Amino acid sequence: MNDYVVIGCSSSPRWCAISRKAGGLTLSDEARRVTSVDVAAESGFSQATVARAFSSPHLVSPATRETIEQAADKLGYIPNAIARSLKSQRTDIVAAVVPAQGEYWQHALISFGRQLAERDKQLLLFSFSDSADVARVIDSVQQYRVDGMILASANVTQVQLARLNRGAMPIVAFNQPAASGIIPSVSVDNAAGTAALATHLVEQGCRKVTFVGGRSETSTDQIRYRGAAQELGRHGAACAYLEAGSFSYDSGYKAAAHLAELDELPDAVMVSGDELAFGVLDGLRTLGISAPDDLLLTGFDGLPQASWAGYDLTTLVQSIDSLAEHVIDLLLSAQPETEIADIVVPGTVRVGKTTRRLSNG
Amino acid sequence: MNDYVVIGCSSSPRWCAISRKAGGLTLSDEARRVTSVDVAAESGFSQATVARAFSSPHLVSPATRETIEQAADKLGYIPNAIARSLKSQRTDIVAAVVPAQGEYWQHALISFGRQLAERDKQLLLFSFSDSADVARVIDSVQQYRVDGMILASANVTQVQLARLNRGAMPIVAFNQPAASGIIPSVSVDNAAGTAALATHLVEQGCRKVTFVGGRSETSTDQIRYRGAAQELGRHGAACAYLEAGSFSYDSGYKAAAHLAELDELPDAVMVSGDELAFGVLDGLRTLGISAPDDLLLTGFDGLPQASWAGYDLTTLVQSIDSLAEHVIDLLLSAQPETEIADIVVPGTVRVGKTTRRLSNG
DNA sequence: GTGAAAGCGCTAACAC
């Protein structure tokens, strides 16, 4: 056979034991739909006491609790959260309406999920690919009487927002600057972010910048562009806008070709999102244009890949966890009559090799 | 100010209109908790007819439906899915228990969400970072009486699996080969996948391969390694196993250093997952070792980034969408007494530049 | 500390 070689690495060297256990489990046959009434009959207590033993154990004597737990175990009883919710008007579920595409949203989603879990809440996911679906999705969310709703990046109109009947269900908009003033929102400071990146570029001597956006009609793009353009303008530098078509890698890759076709390359390219930036970077590389040698390049978001050695992108790092924490705080502490909060979290500039000139200036 | 330059790209060139709408919406003040009884009173019909108008519109005359819809709109009535579920014993929700970390799982999650949405079901997310949590999470899932449960990659013991009371709730394991025979499962054909990659490497003349795994105790690693080792052995090639410690980029990056420390570099490195492979690739590059010049390198999963020009990784592409479709089919068509299905979906080899030698041989 | 009883808002027979 082979000459196997064992190499240690993370812990002690060890060989894979490839085992295959045979099946064969004793499963309870027909234990389905056991209710608190069954447990009551089994334990000799009333249904009410059984319910209390699970929902407010401190109201039940230890001995009783013990008896009931044994009966419940024996029958395989699991409390029914649906019935609890119907009565208590709380589901312990938070809905998240999130775009189906994009690295950034996936990370945000995971962060929401994790932080909600820490607070014993679950995340009901509603993803949408076409923002035309959002209205339908929102209706669907409302049917579930969730404890709150996170609305991410959906380009919802004010009319749709109005239909949400503020007050009936806490809602927080996430990275959707246009929602500001209508529903509570949490965003990174987009304008300050691109401004900070612009400052960095000016310090590197850039005078002529092209901003590559995803879609110009998104408020994200608008605000990020404006932040960059204003700051660059303040230093007498120019800032053009190039629309890539979407925030995806592929769009960035294609946009790179447009950049290369220009009469003269800009000093620097600011890209509206990291994923898009990776595409631009790779596209430019393919065309023989490299950052930082031929031009400087920045992203926005601070995705993990930006730190990967293959890219090492200068970008604005959003702390997604901290944003998510704000979202959830806002959602779960929602006072009906509080004024609308608009939380703007600053990001931090990460300087990578895409703007690090060996000979500075 | 600036010298702005407008550049067209995706569609026609256009400038960002940066507008900011002022707030001011008329929101219904106290429309909360409107029930079908309220709509009944408003419309003059019975509660049952109102309910029917929403749940089975075809059983209600058009005129009645119209009247009821108007009353409902006026009051802002939205059917309560919780109450519906309690009665109908269907929630239209599927739970997914998924690892919190890892590109691959994030993509899978999104795919589940999208495909469930197409079937008018929602996804209740339970993510876990520590697999010790899984048992607790599973208990939590069961309380919600969801219509089904997707169990991804959780290293669940047979005892835990037994607690799931097969029959009470349809469950499908996703990419968790160890579940095979106990609960229905869907996985990519891991062994055939690494075998195919191994064949490809042998064809490129490789004789000495190191397999970089994430964690050796995972069945994923074991099966992938075995598939590779057997195929390589068949061709008289050697296959060592190196454990990186996890499936993350960072682990791969560090593992690269261990590879470089070996007395002699292998001909090829097969990495157990793409994300890990990106780390290995970048780590090796940093150390001046490049693929395909110094050694060949393969990944596994077929993440989008594998196709990015920066990596262009040879890998085994799993069609996550097709896997997810099988999972959902299995879940929603679950016959109580069907024998346990184990679906294994083949992957396809994607040849990238990490195994493409300019001078072949 | 425990039990009895009244719902939470809907669905699904069953009558008419």
Add this chain to the structure above:
DNA sequence: GTGTTAGCGCTTTCAC
């Protein structure tokens, strides 16, 4: 077609 009625499985007063 529409109304009446009886629950779904829990929580939550209110007695005792």
